[in-house]
Amino acid sequence: MWAYVLRRILYNIPVYMGVILFLMILLRLTDPVTAYLGKYPTYDQYLTKRTDFGLDKPLLGDWQIGGRTWQARESGIGGSYLEKGRGTGKGWVQWTFDLPAGTYKVQATWPSIVDDQGNAKSVGEAGLVWVRLIEGELALKTVSMDQTRPARSVEIDGVGWNDLGNVDLSTGEPLTIRVLDDSSQGAVIDAIRVEPVRVGEGELSVPFVADADPQAANVEVVDDPWTFGGFVRSLYDNQYFAALGRIVTLRFDQKSWSVESQSVGDIISTSIVPSLSVTLPVLILTTLISTSLGLVASFNRGRPLDRGVMFMAVLGMSISYLVYVIVGQYFGAQWPRLAFDFEFFAVSGYEPVLPMWSDVQMHLQDKGLEDPGFFRTLWGWIAAVPGAIAGWPKYCLLPVSIGVIVAMGYDTRFYRAVMVEECNKDYIRTARAKGASNRRVMYRHMLRNALIPIITRVMISLPFIIMGSLLVEIYFRIPGMGQQLFTAITNKDFPVVEAITALLAALFIITNILTDVLYAVVDPRVTLK
């Protein structure tokens, strides 16, 4: 048996690795950093978000052998533009100008293409590309260009330009305009335009355009070239293995992006209990009720009772989940309040069903204990449990009943089908012939043999039951996993989304293995080959 379990675990490792890779690719189809920060972040914000979650590293090996150098292409202003794949700010292209002291306006442009319908779009499609303005050795500022769209904020002589702002030159040092490759997909640059705004008398006052021409004297191109060492490094020092490592070591200490004070682990650990306080009762109640209904129905096969139960099940299955939730909330909470002043269920909201450890600690500290110690806190926690559980029906009973009603139709039908199949088997006939009572046949013979499909169904629904209550959790404002995941998706809180989905996938695979093991325990016929 152990060899079998081990083999199952080994088999599931590539599956899980595939899941993580698939999820990571899916979640990176749009650049997570720019999606979260919007169009106008500062360079510091951008760098912080990119590096603290390791998004500057390649996903799985750096395969961009050709894309790591600036390529000159023939098009655009002055006949050429420069283009480069994703990078981390180590490569750049820069212009140096000797300019008299004064204020200058700097603009940049990048090529765009116009499709047959007249919609222009950027060639780069790179998200944000950063330009650093430097006077001598001193970096004045770093500004972003949104290269998902054509440069169009100002139009001069039929060319769209993107404003990079004004610079004040006072020291007489040369001005350097450096376009960084610090982008998750790539960067393009066509030309730079410098326009004097306020300069000394008699000095140069004509705006000029500098093309992205690598041969020009004042243009310097710095590549971030492909090296074998760098490539080998990218094979193990990458986002994919970092994510796998976090899961394997259960280290969820990255900061959430939208709620700065919380780590991903905090969010997950605080949302598990609310989730379970709804989903666990739903799972248990549904299984109990629907197996007994299925048993009764299959025993009365073809009689009105069976037909009635099945008819109700099909009717119940044909109504949308959302309708149950909306109507259930109204008739469970809102309507009794209006009609009879009866406030048993809360319309929405949640209070902890289990007391929070930190709350108990704080409570004890308020009472004068400096350091409550573990056992004292534990005692206080246990003492607080009944009070907390007493609040459960108010917030959770209504969502739980809705969940049970929704799930019951499907489960009753399934369990009935299972039992009916068992009914037709020989051993039931034998048991009857032996003179076993109906009750004995039902509970001792049939139910026991039907346990395998029941276990499968319950186990398979375990990981999904956490997500399954998503709608109920959102609607009744219960801060469980489902709601947290949905909030994280809408807030583009990337670390939380990745951690929760990876965790759920892990849970799914663990239950898969457990199901196989349970088969062996329940049914001696199952040979674990």
Add this chain to the structure above:
Amino acid sequence: MSGSLLDRKIESELAEGKRGWFSAFRQSRAFRTFVRDRAAVVALGVIAIYISVAVLIIGAQLVNAISGGRLSDTFIVKELSMERATERVGPDSMPGFFEQASPGKKIAQAEFYLTDIGRALQRTDPTSALEAVAVAERTVADLPVDQLRTLYAEAADQLELVDQLYLDLEILREDLAYARDDLELAETDEEAEELRAEIEELTADMPGAEADLFAAIEKLQADLDAVLPRPDGFDGFMYDMRLLLGTDSQGRSILWRAVYSIRVATQVGLVSAIIAVVVGAFLGSMAGFFGGWVDHAIVWLYSTLSSVPYIVLLTVVAFVFGSMEVTVPFTDGVKVHQTLIPMYVAFGVTFWIAPCRQIRGEALKIRSLDYVQSATALGAGRFYIMRKHIIPNVLFLVFINFSLIFIGAIKSEVILSFLGIGVQGQPSWGVMISESRGEVLKQFFWQIGAATAFMFGLVLAFNVFSDALQDAFDPKHAR
């Protein structure tokens, strides 16, 4: 080679035989079992009605698009267009045919119509402004402007009167409630006696005030009808139909929206089910039949995909494809946003797993059966066995999964629309149900009721239908 030999033999047998495929189908056990199930036949009829409505809507829109809008004034094309389902046909949140609106609601409705007319009358060119005041089939009476003005003034005065009466009634009610509260708190008997007398007096006033209000409202409606007459004849019938199930919070016809949603539901269900079933059947039979590394790869693929939480998959796919533009065929590059394509992709990616799994299992089983083994021994080729033995025997799973996925897609559409990543820019049952959240709290059930009822019909029919299919095709399926 021997495969083609067998092939020819069977072909010649078929040529000699008296039965065509259709009569063979009609004499099959499955067909007879299915027809015997009366509920299933009814369900099939219901499905046919829904699908023909959807085809009609799509057809009308296609005709409109191909003709370049030249036929857009034709009755059918006009009634089945999306504009009809999204235009205003009356005041907001009007209840449907059997529910009487509350007096407050009735006043608000009259106000809705009168405001527009009043605004039009104040224009410098009232005649054309009045022509523009048309709510669905209801247009301003064909009278001289001066006469309309007097009629309007009359109605407006009546509206003021009604408002006053309504206010009075409210005050009366409030007084009564206060007096009742006070009575409970009364300390002395005298005080209580006094309050009791007051309550009696107020209660006696109540029916009179109510009757006054109702009479005034009736008069108001008569006045309004004089300015803005209800259409009669066929127009009147259409107008009544539009308001049959009331209006939603933006004054749009709930019936029209619910009917139009059949199109979206059928489209989403059909396309997702076809994608899922075709992909699932292909991969499943490949995996089951060829075994080996093909099987391993396909099993790995679906285990991987099914380990990703369904909602995450849907959300991300819907998010990535959400802003996609599609060029409409038969037109000069007309582009459409907010298509249903993200939903097709999302459902296709998630729903193919179930048919794939089942068909793989069935194919594995069939492959080891004696007759397939003997066909192999006779020298039949892989593709021959696939075509003659495997595919016909797993076909029933394809049909059953098709109808189950159809239901799944329709129901998931509701949830996605609620989460804001489903259908956008057009009515659907999901959009209607999620829009009715606020209405339910105000005890307005028409929108959620209509959407649920329409959806219930289709989903129930499909549920019954797929049950019957299972009974008919799967001899082991327990009944």
